Every structure is written in structure tokens, then in C-alpha cells.
Amino acid sequence: MQESAYFTKYTPTPNTWDEMFGADAQIRDHYQKVIQYLGAESIEELNKKEDLAKRLFMSQGITFTVYSGDEGIEKIFPFDIIPRIITGDEWAFVEKGIKQRLEVLNLFLKDVYSNQFIIKDGIVPADIIYSCPHFLREMYNVKVPYDIYVHVAGIDLIRDYDGTFYVLEDNLRTPSGVSYMLENREITKRLFPDLLPQCGVRSVTEYPNILYKNLLSLSPRQIPNPTIVLLSPGIYNSAYFEHTTLARLMGVELVEGRDLVVDNHKVFMKTTTGLQQVDVIYRRVDDEFLDPLVFNPSSVLGVAGIMGAYRKGNVAIVNAIGNGVADDKAIYSYVPEMIKYYLNEEPILKNVPTYQLGNPEEAEYVFGNLNKMVVKRTNGSGGYGMLMGHAATQQEMDEYKAEIIKNPRDFIAQPTISLSAAPCYMQGKLTPRRIDLRPYALVGPDGIEIVPGGLTRVALREGSLVVNSSQGGGSKDTWVLI
């Protein structure tokens, strides 16, 4: 095998699972073809490809928004041209694990909003559920179509030093990033047109079709062409690019709250030819802002009265309202127990051990070992407001601790998991960087479908373990092999 200079310099990170390099310093089989291909290319050629990728992202306006910093808030999501590769076997395992988990989280949501068997049987403490701000009493006894609450999920997976997959977070509200999965693949097709078929990479392009099919099946009216809309908070939202992309790919209307009105418990879209009844809403507006009559009264992103239409079954809302109680980080630690409770099965995917700071004994342990911990807000997302113990100064730790003491229920801690690394093309050479994986699962009346792929996020800073795009992360195309 011919090896270029940029490749021989690759040094795997110690004590870390390297997606490309095996323990015996051999390139894993599933990376062979790509490395051979890359090895045959010159640095100039690769630099050109990297440059092309940048220009494509820029010209297509594939951006996201960062809610801090002085520069413009619209940023290009940095893209690394080397794909992350997952074997067919690894994928089969991940797929099975996510399906099991989603089935259970859905049963849990149905349960907490109706009979609450799991509370009565003492599996999940009532306190944890009732203190979760996303447990919406307004959803109690509301019937949702096919009993499906989670229609779209983006479950975050990481791999520890031995390659074991762990679930880091269940994102069951309005998970974003799927447009990057689709766009990254489009870019790769242009950069390495021959490589995808040669390597036997499974396609991800079905995603919008499956989502559309599922949305269609939820229509309360049995009519040939139900009206489906994508409800976006608008151009200032960090995922606005994604909202426009998905609406375009599915061929549905992109609307904002002000385009909709509720009349007699039905939702209508204002069109140039009058009001048109809306049957299904794929909403990317958070629960709190969805209905100013019932939730946050000052919200102008939602539609007043929409909860009434939903309660009466006149409109389907995707994802269901109130899902936040199932992906709350304090409730996360009970998911393995839920799997045993509802399915009488052992969890396929592991949880990261989690300490509840609301529990004084666990809090004491965490405070004693803060430098080995990652502390997060139970309702936070996007990597905002986290404490990475191993990298924090004493002052940062003290300040964070003071925050925790104010409201311990709002925090959890997890031991620092090292995250696996994958080769990235940086300044003319291959360099390992930490990654995670967010596959996108779609749940419809016919079952759970997961397109083979997902979003691989990369911590671009050397040594960093934070992959969130808002915290300087990038992404890679994610290949699942046949």
C-alpha cells in the first residue's frame, strides 16, 4: 500500500478508541479502501477538495447560529472531508439498541401522562418527574395519534476507550442536525464520487421521504391531500437552515406562528386564497412557546389555542408536546430500569453512569471528584453551561458549585468519558480528533426506522471532548457499510 507523508504521521491518541486504527496499529478493515484511495491522492489534491467543500457549504448557505460571540452569529458548520465509517455489524447493534430505547421512552411518555404505573411501582421516583419543568400537566390524559409521542429522535452515542457504545443523551423534543447528515453526504458525493459505491456505503437520502410518509399517516382527516406544515420559530433560530431544507425536501409549507390561526379548535394556515385547514404540524418550536394561551403567555412564536386543537385531535403535532420529561438528564439515569420494567429485557445500549446532584450523598461524591466529572444542567442542551471538570480551573469549579447548590435538582454529573477518535484532515495531515454519533430515528405507525448514518460531530480543538457545534465542533459524513 502506498502511503503519503500526511498519512504516516498519524498518531492515535493514547487510551482512546480509534475508529481507524486497531490496537495492533493496523488500519481496521473497514477503513482500508478509503485510506488506499486517499494514499493515492496528493496533498495538493486533498487541499483542493477541502477547499471545494468549504466553498460548497458557503455557496449553499449551510449555516448554524451561535448565541454568543462578537462576530456574525451565522457560522459555517466546519466539515472534515474524511468520512467516519461504521461497519454493518456495529450498525446492526446500534440500530437494535436505539429501537429498544425508543420503544421504551415512548411507553414511558404514554405512562406518565396517563396511568403512571411506573411511579406507582416505585421504579422512577415521583419527585424526579414532578420536579421536571418539562413534565406538562396539560398533557395529562391527552390522547395522541397511535400513542406515538416521539416521532423524531436524535440519540447521542459515544464510544469509550474499549469501543463500547454509550448513550449520552436522548433528544426527543426537537432534535436538530439531520440536514447536516444529508448535506454532508451530498458534499462527499461531489468530493469522492467513486468512493461511495466502491466502499458499499448505504444511502441516507430516504430520510425526508420516511419523515413525510409518517407525517402523512398522522393526518386526523382522511382526505387525499392533507395539509402538512413545518412550523419554524423563524430566521433567528439556530436551525433555520435545517427548517428550510426539510420543508423543501418534503415539499411542505414552511410557516411561522403568525401564519397560523386557531378557529373553533382547528388550525388554519393563512393563504392568499383564504384559510386552509392544517392537519399535521412538524414543529421546531419548543413546547414552552407553542401556545401563548396555555404556556408562556409572551411567546409570539406559537399559535394561541393550538393546544385545544391538539387535545381534541384536530391536528397532529410532531413531536408530541411534553416529551421533555423523557429526555430530562435526571430521568435519563432511569432508562435502563424502564427497559426492564416495560419490556422485561436487558438494555442493549449502555447508559453513562449518572449522579443526581439533587441527592445529597451523590452530590457529596461529585463535589469530592469534580475534576473527573462532567456536570450538566438537566434541561440544558447544545453544550451550553457545562462544566468539564478535567479542564476547569479551581475558580470555575467553585463558581459552578455555587450554581449547583442553588438548585441541585437541575444538575447531573457523569464521569468523563474519553470519546473515540477518528482521523481528520487538518493542515495537510491526518490527525485524530474526538467524535460522537447522532443517528436519526423516525417513528411512525409502521414502526421505527433509522436511516443508516447520522451526524458525526467532531471536537476540532486538540484534546477537546466537546463536540457541540455551538462550542466549536465540526462534523463528518457518516458511512454505514453494507
Add this chain to the structure above:
Amino acid sequence: MPEFKIQHVTKYTYDSPVRDSANQVILYPIQDDYQEVIKHDIKITGEPFVDVHIDYYGNEVGSFTHTESHTKLEISSKMLVITKHRMYPIDDMFADQQWSDLRLLNHQVPFIDFLRQEYFEGLDELKAIIESQKIANETPYQLAMRFCKYVYENFDYIKGVTTVETTLDEIWKIKAGVCQDFAHILMEMLRMVNIPARYVSGYICTSKATMRGEGATHAWAEAYIPNYGWLGLDPTNNIIANENHVRLAVGRNFSDCSPVKGVYKGAAGHTLEVAVSVGNPDDDHMEEYEHDIHHHDAPIPKPANVPKNSYRQYMEMMQQQQQQQQ
């Protein structure tokens, strides 16, 4: 058994036309062993369909919309209710036993919701007061009654001094408010000593018109007493809420029970008038009283430049969303 005929009218008047209004009403009297609803009618401007559902706390909640352009919205609720006197707690169990019974409820649904302390700045001060109020071997019932008296004696009843948005902090500072503020402070005190407490909205009706909040939308608290259940305590009048209190809804706080609230689109500010009258059913005469509970008409600022041209006025109407709450 007292019989009350109650009429409760809520009227919003807008300076200029508004539209797309969505509203929620919690105006349906509770039906149980101590309260029988003989008749209840709600009439609303434009006669919209009102969908009624049961919320998490068991209250009947109505919702309706009024999308057409309008300049007033009137909600008139008329009822005929028979109430029954409920015996007071016998309170013959040892205090220790009662307190330990209450501790068992700590982590139980639905009591969790009624024990959750709302954080406010006066909490430490309140804690000190509670400590000073405690007497050895006192039962939850006795303590709850004393807290009720404490609120009655230490807070001034002043109409209009607070609004629905006034925080506990402010009420604590000015030591004054109306019935819902009294109820909130009492609930806070009860929850602090681990007695579950919930908010009640309704009407107080007596024949002599001598009570505060009389004939108006009223609010008080309920304390959970072991071996008895929910005991109504009206700190505004320092009495046990019994057959003269007609209950509409229970919840964690005012927001769970807000009798009338809505959101509409339009540039106009609004005025709110609430009238509640209670009469003897045999007699057509209804006494009128002023409203007690706060409403939400004050904070809506008038637009600085009221658009003169009708296109801009229309655009404003389509874009500006406002809230209304009784």
C-alpha cells in the same frame, strides 16, 4: 342547605377592533358531596362553541376562539348551586401521629405538587416567623388555623395594590394585597411545615354582605388535614371556608385556576370589567358588588403612535399579540 344564584360577568372592551382571540375559562362549579350544581350556563359574545375538558387537577376547563374582528367580548356565567355544611375536623389523633402521617405524603402524587415551595426572598424571614409560631404538641389543624389568623392579622386587605403579576416578594414587602395574595402567603406557610396546600378559586356568598371579597371572584387556600382531607381556609376573612364558599377550581396556584384568560391580536389596549352578583334564588333581586380579584388590564401599554391609516392599523392588528386575564 344554602342555595345560591350567582352571576359572573367578565367584559373586555377594546379601543379598536381586535381579532384571532383564543380564550380559556375555568368557571364551572365543582360537583361533589358538599356542592351540587343545579344549573349552569355560560353565554359568550358571538356564541362560539366552548369545548370543555377536565384538567390535571380535575377542574372543568372551557376553551373557545373568536377569530372575527370584534371590539368587545363578554362572558356571562350564571349558576344555581346548593352547598352543604361540612363538619370540622375532629382532630382527636395525637399530634405526632398526624405529623408523621403527613410526612408519608411527601413523595406522593398528587401531594408533591401541593408541597412544592415557591422560592422568594422573604423565605428566611418567613421561616423565622413560623418557628416562633410553633407550639409543642400542636396538631396540623391547629397550626393551620393559626397560620390563617396570622395572615389575616399581619397583611392589609387593599384592593388594587397588587396585580396578577405581583410576585410573592412584593407582597411580602408591602404586607398587603387581595384575596389571592393572602391565599398564596398562607399556602407558602403551610407548605413550609409540610402541610399540603392548594389554591382554590370561587365565590364567597353570605346573606349580609359583611365579608371581604364578598360576591366577587374570591380565592382562598385548602390545607390537607390527616383523617379529614382538604380543609378550606380563607385567610382574607380568617374563617374556615364552608357552605358559604362556592368552589370553581383547585390547583397549585392562581395560574392553574385563572377564571378567564385569553390572547388576541390587535394594537388596541383593553379595559376589563368584572361583576359578580349573588342572589337568593326565590328573589329576582341580585346584589351587585365590585370585583376583588386582580385583572390584567393595566400593563398593556398603548402604542406610542397609534397608526392612523387603516392598512397599518390592519398590519398592526395581525402582528401584535396581547394577553388578557382576569
